[in-house]
Amino acid sequence: MDYRLTVLQKMNNRMNIGSEEKTHIARYLSFLLSGEKVAHHCAARQAKLCGNDQAKYFLIKQSRQERFHAATFQSAILWLTPRGVTNPAKKQMQQYESLLINTTENNDLFSSVVGLQVILEGMGNVALSHFDHGIEQRGIGYQKIRKAILAQEDSHHEFGLHYLKENTLSAAANHAGSYLSLINDMFTSLQGLFEFFDEDTCHYFAEFNHNLPEQLQEYALGYHPNT
Numbered sequence: 288m289d290y291r292l293t294v295l296q297k298m299n300n301r302m303n304i305g306s307e308e309k310t311h312i313a314r315y316l317s318f319l320l321s322g323e324k325v326a327h328h329c330a331a332r333q334a335k336l337c338g339n340d341q342a343k344y345f346l347i348k349q350s351r352q353e354r355f356h357a358a359t360f361q362s363a364i365l366w367l368t369p370r371g372v373t374n375p376a377k378k379q380m381q382q383y384e385s386l387l388i389n390t391t392e393n394n395d396l397f398s399s400v401v402g403l404q405v406i407l408e409g410m411g412n413v414a415l416s417h418f419d420h421g422i423e424q425r426g427i428g429y430q431k432i433r434k435a436i437l438a439q440e441d442s443h444h445e446f447g448l449h450y451l452k453e454n455t456l457s458a459a460a461n462h463a464g465s466y467l468s469l470i471n472d473m474f475t476s477l478q479g480l481f482e483f484f485d486e487d488t489c490h491y492f493a494e495f496n497h498n499l500p501e502q503l504q505e506y507a508l509g510y511h512p513n514t
């Protein structure tokens with residue numbers, strides 16, 4: 288049986304939430320889905336640039352894992368809201384992807400890893416772990432797949448942190464300021480959703496900043512909501 292179908296059936300059996308909440312969960316998942324798609328394509332481009340066999344293998348594997356995460360979230364969104372939903376941070380994620388495409392087009396693997404595995408996945412880890420906690424609280428279940436996705440995401444982020452340690456932070460990493468500014472905009476776009484779930488956006492942002500590696504702390508920004 289299709290694994291994703293089993294997941295959705297389990298959700299169906301256990302989920303006891305209203306339609307408005309389903310829509311908001313789907314919107315949050317839609318944001319996570321957009322990040323998975325960006326990561327899937329970016330890791331594949333990084334693998335082509337990478338000269339180290341072991342790292343290349345990791346990146347190919349990461350790209351496959353991201354595709355699986357995207358397919359899982361897509362199925363969950365369709366189940367929650369068959370008509371689909373909009374991603375509240377679509378524009379910012381597209382801008383972020385443009386930055387990442389730019390780095391690989393310029394053969395700048397280092398800046399690409401800082402952008403994807405270190406910063407975007409650092410933010411993704413915060414977003415995903417809070418989402419996971421919310422799912423747990425609502426008794427929705429699908430623990431096995433949640434654990435698998437979280438563990439894979441951790442390994443992607445760890446890869447980025449290790450890469451950062453092994454390489455000197457060069458001028459190429461000046462992109463860090465642009466990456467972090469867009470992360471700030473993403474949090475701002477998600478603010479309405481966070482409020483619906485009684486979550487504090489500033490808390491997410493502080494957690495994200497706290498987890499930034501030392502080399503990037505100087506680029507860290509305060510959270511400035513535009514609304």
Ligand SMILES: [Fe+2]
Binds near residue numbers: 352353356440
């Ligand atoms: Fe992922």
Ligand SMILES: [Fe+2]
Binds near residue numbers: 408439440443444
């Ligand atoms: Fe990832």
